[in-house]
Amino acid sequence: MSEPIALKLTAKDFKSDQEVRWCPGCGDYAILAAVQQFMPELNIPRENTVFISGIGCSSRFPYYMNTYGMHSIHGRAPAIATGLSVSRPDLSVWVVTGDGDALSIGGNHLIHALRRNVNLKILLFNNRIYGLTKGQYSPTSEVGKITKSTPVGSADAPFNPLSLALGAEATFVARTIDSDRKHLQSVLRAAAQHEGSAFVEIYQNCNIFNDGAFDQLKEPATRDDFLIRLEHGQPITFGKDGQFCVVHPPGGFGLEVRETAATPAEEIVVHDATVTDPAYAFALSRLPGLDLRNTPIGVFRSVGRPSYDRVVQEQVATARATVTETPERQLAALLGSGDTWTIL
Amino acid sequence: MTKQIRQLDRVVIRFAGDSGDGMQLTGDRFTSETAQLGNDISTLPNFPAEIRAPAGTLPGVSSFQVHFADYDILTPGDAPNVLVAMNPAALKANLADLPRGADIIVNTDEFTRRNLAKVGYQTSPLDDDSLAGYVVHPVALTSMTIGALADQDVSKKDAERAKNMFALGLLSWMYSRPYASTLRFLERKFAARPELVAANIAAFKAGWNFGETTEDFAVRYEVKPAKMHPGTYRNITGNQALSLGLVAAGVRSGLPVFLGAYPITPASDILHELSKHKRFGVVTMQAEDEIAAVGAALGASYGGSLGVTTTSGPGVALKSETISLAVALELPLVIVDVQRAGPSTGMPTKTEQADLNMALHGRHGEAPVAVIAPKSPSDCFHAALEAARIALTYRTPVILLSDNYVANGSEPWLLPDVESLPDLRVEFATAPNGEDGTTFLPYLRDPETLARPWAVPGTPGLEHRIGGLEKADKTGDISYDPANHDFMVRTRAARIETIPVPDVEVEDPDGDARVLVLGWGSTYGPIGAACRGLRQRGLSVAQAHLRHLAPMPANLGEVLRSYDRVVIPEMNLGQLAHVIRAKYLVDAIGYNQVRGLPFTAAELETMLEEVLKNV
Structure with missing residues (x-):
């Protein structure tokens, strides 16, 4: 196979002619800019790239990408994208969704796309609020959240999106933050290279209805002590001076944070995203507390499993390999199969 | 002994037994033998929604009716001439449908005190005079089958299970059916277990020989082949024909067919059938729910496939939002609704035509789609092609309204010449x-x-x-x-x-009819048979049948207004009649029935005779 021709695309090539209409200051702008700047790196022709979204603020995303795109209906983007991806394995199909779209009305489609390992890159913009409907609590809002629909505080426990994805045995699971362009693009890069479903949670600030939801992860004063930057093959330590580390205490099921100084180096967990058992990545996903302390970002899990698209297309290809007739003759033979009789 | 041979022009046989007795298979085989002989045929299975209801109970009764004749027929027959009852429940559940004088073949082995009690018989109907009006043939089907297989290498249970083949052998003898196709079928079906091939063939032959030797069956019948158009035929159900129509649409359009479906009675067989045709490039996806099924189909259409989803009424309700999206996106999409009795779960194995309103109007906003309906099992093939043609040409969702009656019923199908099928290239x-x-x-x-x-x-x-x-x-x-x-x-x-859709055609052979019967979908057969019955008695009546429900044929208003009376029989409470009245300002009369069963030709004939009297 010859080397692919360099397309020499730029971020500008991925900007559509539509005026971007998110609220000024919305985290979605940063994500859009990061994605548009990243796409040329993939060297995939624009016509072979498709963005499919559901409903919500984030789901306006496809209008602003100068690729093929569909702004569909609430929660159903993974289902629609599955049909497209399975029938057109030559395309690079991206799903853009939000916490309400993916985890509430569309929860069923999300988990089934992930368990099937459909070749979709799913970007979940998590702002922990319903923005487009003007400020109701979402399935990732914290318990007790006071919103228009919950004046004395919400009563339901939130989903942890990564735990949910890992429960569905997603083969690629990662988290990043809208404001950290470099990290966001590194995660997109890893997601794009993955065969099968890549699930990326992006913490995104809604400055109108839930401003500052992720400030502890962004403020210079707190971020280094709160964020765990996962790197494959590296011991998991974090904090301004690397003063914290992650260990797997004997006898326990999960992972815990300890003081690095008081922990023997060999007890510090070395991050391995390729561990087959999702329990490890699940334990990582459980580390953050309500105050966002100990929030891992980066690639939690990246394991190989044939994509649904590939298995389905291989079945079709195997069946077609036996065909020697024209489609018309094949059809005539099919119609006349079984017990037939002839009237002269 | 020499048996008398009597010629008949038509016969209706109903095989009835417990769900586990293999009545669908028995009926299917008898139908195939009958097709080989060249009779015209129409069949109607009737089975419970329960996979295995308690043995011997009324809810567990499964039956298969086959109507065959030496002329062209339109329905599976109103009333059986022959009932094969494999147990007391089968007798009790079906007796009311039998006209006096009908033959009843009963498996006496199952008429035990316990089985009789299960269905509320105080005494055996075989011993009192409750069956006096019928010709009863008591046959010890189970014990004779076990006896016939005594030296076969099979368990008693397997021997007992072959009793349906004994019954089939007996009926095949009675009606002089050619049975080579059944023997071939048994060889295929039990290929992995040669002892079962031998046992089932032995049971079949024992039943045949029993007919030939016993004095209880003094008469053998013949039904001569029907005059049919020359060509090659196969017997086909509506669901099979619909599946093949979708495969054909893929071939004739040159597009891959993508089916997104969620299992639902009575549409699942289309998913099963299409999943076998990957060599045509057909991709089938069993989705996580009805919404995902239509979503995936729409996504595939967006990518250049012929996107199809197959379901029944409850599924269409769930898909409604996505169908509206397809209206807005203006992409091709075929939605097959194999209607069943509703609302809600209703009676999932029984037929109804009550999704017409939903198909025409059941979406948010102004969201028009095309709607078509097949009129018979084999017509499902052509209806599927027509749905694909409209979807592809006009970039629109098309709802195809089949129903349980055409989906599971069968009839001979004159195989079309592939080159003559519509060119669907886009x-x-x-x-x-x-x-x-x-x-x-x-x-x-x-x-x-x-x-x-x-x-x-x-x-x-x-x-x-x-x-x-x-x-x-x-x-x-x-x-x-x-x-x-x-x-x-x-x-x-x-x-x-x-x-543009074809004009509706009116069948009015006498040319002086003042009453028009308008139907749509699966009522074509019973309406046609009723009209034929009236005409044979010298009465004039016109019949028109709608395949296209949206848009309607351009000449429909003119046709409706040229009759003094328009009667619309429907298996719903008047859904088409409402549309006709609103759209054409015609004072149409509805005739409505929602019993989960197709109309009988006789009831329509009686009803129409009343209308004719009062015009």
Whole structure:
């Protein structure tokens, strides 16, 4: 196979002619800019790239990408994208969704796309609020959240999106933050290279209805002590001076944070995203507390499993390999199969 | 002994037994033998929703009715001439449908005190005079089968299970059926277990020989082949024909067929059938729910496949939002609704036509789609092709309203010449269509069809975004402009309303009928048989049948107004009649029945005779 021709695309090539209409200051702008700047790196022709979204603020995303795109209906983007991806394995199909779209009305489609390992890159913009409907609590809002629909505080426990994805045995699971362009693009890069479903949670600030939801992860004063930057093959330590580390205490099921100084180096967990058992990545996903302390970002899990698209297309290809007739003759033979009789 | 041979022009046989007795298979085999002989045939299975209801109970009774004749027939028959009852429950459940004088073949081995008690018989109907009006043939089916297989290498249980083949052998003898195809079938079915092939064939032959030797069956019958158009035939159910029609649509359009489906009675067989045809490039996906099934189909259509989803009424309700999205996106989509008795779970294995309102109107906003309905099992093939043709040509969702009666019923099908099937090829957009030569306008329409260009991902230079938000004419950009919305709503309506569909044909052989019977979908057979019965008695009546329910044929109003009376029989409470009255201001009379069963020709004939008297 010859080397692919360099397309020499730029971020500008991925900007559509539509005026971007998110609220000024919305985290979605940063994500859009990061994605548009990243796409040329993939060297995939624009016509072979498709963005499919559901409903919500984030789901306006496809209008602003100068690729093929569909702004569909609430929660159903993974289902629609599955049909497209399975029938057109030559395309690079991206799903853009939000916490309400993916985890509430569309929860069923999300988990089934992930368990099937459909070749979709799913970007979940998590702002922990319903923005487009003007400020109701979402399935990732914290318990007790006071919103228009919950004046004395919400009563339901939130989903942890990564735990949910890992429960569905997603083969690629990662988290990043809208404001950290470099990290966001590194995660997109890893997601794009993955065969099968890549699930990326992006913490995104809604400055109108839930401003500052992720400030502890962004403020210079707190971020280094709160964020765990996962790197494959590296011991998991974090904090301004690397003063914290992650260990797997004997006898326990999960992972815990300890003081690095008081922990023997060999007890510090070395991050391995390729561990087959999702329990490890699940334990990582459980580390953050309500105050966002100990929030891992980066690639939690990246394991190989044939994509649904590939298995389905291989079945079709195997069946077609036996065909020697024209489609018309094949059809005539099919119609006349079984017990037939002839009237002269 | 020499048996008397009597000629008949038509016979209706009903095989009835416990769900585990293999009555569907027995009926199917008898039908196949009958087809080989060249009779015209129509069949009707009737089975419970329960997979295995408690043995020997009324809810567990499964039956298969086959009507065959030496002339062309339109229905599976109103009433059986012969009932094969494998147990007391089968007798009790079916007796009311039998006319006096009918033959009843009963498996006496099952008429035990316990089995009789299960269905509330105080005494055996075989011993009292409750069956005095019928010709009863008591046959110890089970014990004779076990006896016949005594030296076969099978368990007693397997021997007992072969009793349906004994019954089939006996009936095949009675009606002089050629049985070579059944022997071949048994060899195929039990290929992995040769001892069962031998046992079932032995049971079949024992039943045949029993007929030949016993004095209880003094008469053998013959039904001569029907005069049918020359050609090659096969017997086919509606669901099979529909599946093959979709495969054919793929071949004739040159597009891959993508089926997204969630299992639901009575549509699942289409998913099963299409999953076998991967060598045609057919992709089937068993989705996580009805919504995902239609979503995936729409996604595949967006990518250039012929997207199809198959379901029943409850599934269409769930798909409604996505169908509306397809209306807005103006992409091809075929939605097959194999109707069943509703609302809600209703009676999932029984038939009804009550989803017409939903198909025509059941969406939010002004969301018109095309709606068509097949009139018989084999017509499902052509209806599927027609649905695909409209969907592909006009870039629209099309709802195909089948129902349980045509889906599971069967009839002989004259195999079509593949080259004569409609050419469904479509052209994808390949170049910008704007006046400047560089812009692509995804909503610039073909002036004739009003269809927009189908620009599939992967086409360079045509990158564009579509979605559920209202779009500006031509550019497809998001638009909240009042005049544009009004224009787009009217254009979407006109796009469906102006689809050319064939004129409705009227069958009025006497030419002087004053009453028109209008039907749609699966009622074609019973209405036709009723009209035929009236005409044979010298009465004039006209019949018209709608295949296209949206848009309706252009000549329909004129046809309706040229009769003094229009009668519309439907298996619902008058859904088509409402539309006809509203659209054409015709004072149509409804005749409605929702018992989960097809109309009988006799009841329609009686009803129509009353109407004729009062015109």
